[in-house]
Amino acid sequence: MEQGLAYRLPPGSPPVARAAIIGLGLIGGSLGLALVQGGLAQEVVGYDRDGEAVQTAVRLGAVTRAAFSSEEAVAGAEIVFLAVPVGSLTKVAAAVAPFTAPGAIVTDTGSVKGDIVYAMENIFHSRAFYIGGHPMAGSEKAGIKAADRYLLENAVYVLTPTQNTDSGALSRLQGLLKALGARVITMDPEEHDLVVAGVSHLPHLLAVSLMQTAGELSREHPITLMLAAGGFRDTTRIAAGNPEMWRDIFLSNRQAILKVLQLWRRQVEALEGVIAREDAMELEAVLQHARHLRNQVPARQKGLLPTLHEIVVTVPDRPGVIGRMASALGGAGINIIDLEILRVREGEGGSIRLAFTTAEAAAGALEILQGMGINARIL
Numbered sequence: 273m274e275q276g277l278a279y280r281l282p283p284g285s286p287p288v289a290r291a292a293i294i295g296l297g298l299i300g301g302s303l304g305l306a307l308v309q310g311g312l313a314q315e316v317v318g319y320d321r322d323g324e325a326v327q328t329a330v331r332l333g334a335v336t337r338a339a340f341s342s343e344e345a346v347a348g349a350e351i352v353f354l355a356v357p358v359g360s361l362t363k364v365a366a367a368v369a370p371f372t373a374p375g376a377i378v379t380d381t382g383s384v385k386g387d388i389v390y391a392m393e394n395i396f397h398s399r400a401f402y403i404g405g406h407p408m409a410g411s412e413k414a415g416i417k418a419a420d421r422y423l424l425e426n427a428v429y430v431l432t433p434t435q436n437t438d439s440g441a442l443s444r445l446q447g448l449l450k451a452l453g454a455r456v457i458t459m460d461p462e463e464h465d466l467v468v469a470g471v472s473h474l475p476h477l478l479a480v481s482l483m484q485t486a487g488e489l490s491r492e493h494p495i496t497l498m499l500a501a502g503g504f505r506d507t508t509r510i511a512a513g514n515p516e517m518w519r520d521i522f523l524s525n526r527q528a529i530l531k532v533l534q535l536w537r538r539q540v541e542a543l544e545g546v547i548a549r550e551d552a553m554e555l556e557a558v559l560q561h562a563r564h565l566r567n568q569v570p571a572r573q574k575g576l577l578p579t580l581h582e583i584v585v586t587v588p589d590r591p592g593v594i595g596r597m598a599s600a601l602g603g604a605g606i607n608i609i610d611l612e613i614l615r616v617r618e619g620e621g622g623s624i625r626l627a628f629t630t631a632e633a634a635a636g637a638l639e640i641l642q643g644m645g646i647n648a649r650i651l
Contacts, residue, residue, distance in 0.1 A: 288307070288448065289350060290348055290349045291315070291316045291351045292317045292339075292345045292346045292351070293316065294318075294364060295364075296319070296322075296329040296355070297415055298415060298418045298419055298423070299410070300334075300355030301325075301329055301332070301334045301416040301418075302419045302420050302423035302424060303353055304419070305334045305420070306424055308334065308335070309333065309421050310451065315337060316337070317337050317339050317344075318334065318335030318338060318345065319340075319344070328416045332419065342368050345368075346376075351445070351448065352368070352372060353380070354368075354378065354381070354382075355380070355381045358382040358520045358524045361380055362391050362392065362395065366395055369396055370399075372396065374399055375400065375401070377400065377444060377445055378392075378402045379404065379405040380404060380405055381405055381407055382524075385462075385464050386465045386525070386528075389432055389434060389461045403431055403442055404432035404461060405431050405432070406464065407428075407429045408428040408429065409424055414517070424453055425454075426454075426455060427453075428455050429452075429454035429455065430457055430464055431445065431457070431458050432458070432461040466532070468525075469525055469528035469529045469531070469532045473521060473529050474529065477533075478507075480511050482507060482508050483508050546558060581628045581630060581634035582625055584625050584626075584648070585597070585626065586646075587646060587647075594611075596644075597644075600640055601637050606636050606637050607628070610625075610626075610627035611626055635650075638650060
């Protein structure tokens with residue numbers, strides 16, 4: 273098979289002539305919006321087994337053309353995104369492989385790699401270039417209606433090449449994903465599965481177990497869920513995720529998940545013992561260590577981003593105040609990488625967190641905002 277893609281565009285044209293997206297949910301729809309609205313593809317063809325999702329994708333502009341089958345969608349596409357649940361990946365891949373353009377790049381968006389990567393390589397062997405992918409972005413909301421053109425902006429996008437991966441195809445895919453705004457890293461498939469089991473899959477299982485526990489408690493104490501405050505809601509937010517998707521993830525990555533569950537169980541048992549012994553000094557030491565580790569986690573990041581540099585501003589409740597701040601910083605060439613309204617009291621004002629990629633940008637923003645008479649401080 274020739275190196276590179278089967279289709280080449282004239283200079284100045286979008287990087288991709290035709291892209292195909294199979295699976296028009298949150299991730300597939302967000303990819304489509306970014307490709308279309310970012311001008312990175314001349315044509316984006318989409319297919320989903322849910323006809324309503326396809327119609328919504330067309331209406332939202334996530335695809336430029338709807339296909340009536342997955343086979344039709346991939347025909348002539350130089351890059352194919354398989355944004356379907358991990359439990360369906362190999363089945364969908366086997367169905368579309370004979371219709372995939374020779375030399376096309378095929379990638380997926382599943383959060384489990386491992387054996388799936390090697391199975392997919394075999395399916396597309398000698399016809400297309402397969403590269404495993406996992407965008408580290410998402411939401412507890414599911415479906416095309418939750419799609420976000422900027423979902424991948426500044427999010428880590430993991431690619432899992434193997435010794436069989438074509439270097440030219442990998443470079444081309446990396447370039448396209450970076451153009452979408454993602455931060456691309458490469459990992460070994462097995463390492464990826466173990467790491468995400470610890471930082472993504474295990475937290476979801478814990479959120480589910482916390483909700484189940486609160487549910488049991490509420491049987492005798494109905495007020496339980498009414499008293500669930502911000503900490504409980506934040507901790508269990510991800511339990512509202514798509515059950516079908518997470519079922520497939522847990523089963524597909526069961527070996528890595530079982531391994532990290534053993535690590536977690538030892539921690540819980542140790543905590544249980546410290547509390548049972550009423551060992552105040554040991555308990556405080558454990559809490560201090562956990563606090564130290566937590567402070568090493570980059571704040572408010574998407575995926576595996578480097579540490580963000582943040583400032584907090586206090587502003588009055590006046591129309592356009594956020595817009596004026598953004599315009600002032602944008603005019604100085606300072607990009608706000610993340611923004612969050614922390615607290616607000618209607619009629620008075622509130623506090624807003626602004627995040628930047630460098631300390632220099634944060635310092636420059638601080639100076640500009642203070643010069644505007646806005647109360648601002650470095651976090």
